Amino acid sequence: MTATTLRTIAQLWPALNDALAAPTQHSWPPVELRGYLDALEQYDIAEAAALRALERSPDQLGTRPVPINLRVHDTMRAVEAALLDTADRIAWSVQRTPMQPPPPARAAYARSRADRVYWEDRARRAEAARKDAADGRRWRHNTGRTAIRAAVWLAGRVEGARGPFRPLSEPEQHHVARVAEGALARIEATLDLADGCRELTSSHPCPCGGTIEVYGGAGAQPVARCKSCGAIWSEAGVVAA
Numbered sequence: 001m002t003a004t005t006l007r008t009i010a011q012l013w014p015a016l017n018d019a020l021a022a023p024t025q026h027s028w029p030p031v032e033l034r035g036y037l038d039a040l041e042q043y044d045i046a047e048a049a050a051l052r053a054l055e056r057s058p059d060q061l062g063t064r065p066v067p068i069n070l071r072v073h074d075t076m077r078a079v080e081a082a083l084l085d086t087a088d089r090i091a092w093s094v095q096r097t098p099m100q101p102p103p104p105a106r107a108a109y110a111r112s113r114a115d116r117v118y119w120e121d122r123a124r125r126a127e128a129a130r131k132d133a134a135d136g137r138r139w140r141h142n143t144g145r146t147a148i149r150a151a152v153w154l155a156g157r158v159e160g161a162r163g164p165f166r167p168l169s170e171p172e173q174h175h176v177a178r179v180a181e182g183a184l185a186r187i188e189a190t191l192d193l194a195d196g197c198r199e200l201t202s203s204h205p206c207p208c209g210g211t212i213e214v215y216g217g218a219g220a221q222p223v224a225r226c227k228s229c230g231a232i233w234s235e236a237g238v239v240a241a
Contacts, residue, residue: 007152009079010147019072098164198213208231212226
């Protein structure tokens with residue numbers, strides 16, 4: 001189950017990259033629930049734009065940054081940080097230290113059978129140490145640090161895949177499971193892949209003055225309903241009043 005969750009995260013990561021540059025939707029009722037959720041964050045987006053304006057005036061030369069969806073960006077940053085931190089901690093605990101190469105060779109020539117055996121054994125040990133250190137199954141703290149690789153690597157540890165590792169302990173299994181479940185839940189909410197229900201802020205009231213509640217997601221058509229008068233909207237417009 002946990003391994004499937006981690007691989008799902010890796011599979012959904014490209015969709016997050018695509019959504020990162022998606023324009024924010026401002027229509028009401030929203031065409032999709034994600035548009036509504038984005039609309040709730042307009043204050044944050046406007047505030048970020050104001051800060052950028054203070055840092056850089058329009059008359060300055062150079063390339064200006066392309067606007068991004070801040071909600072998607074925050075999700076990607078948080079999930080990646082959680083996965084990398086978990087991979088670092090698990091690797092520190094379960095990953096075997098690389099084999100040590102043989103000590104410096106003694107000054108000797110292969111004049112006898114014993115000398116030849118010594119040099120051949122030393123060469124084998126040196127090659128084995130080199131391969132062990134370069135084993136692609138190892139988690140490295142300085143290269144390949146991406147959310148996708150962390151998710152796939154952790155899935156391998158959960159499944160007990162062979163490599164320079166010991167099996168995960170039960171507490172380690174539980175820890176990875178909690179991180180994976182939380183990360184996938186946040187990704188699904190960001191991509192509107194899970195059921196959701198939110199109340200619109202007071203800045204978007206119903207014509208009657210009541211509070212509007214929007215629910216949908218998981219592929220369902222978003223629907224908005226006034227909690228006071230009972231008016232209902234969908235993508236097509238007013239359904240009932």
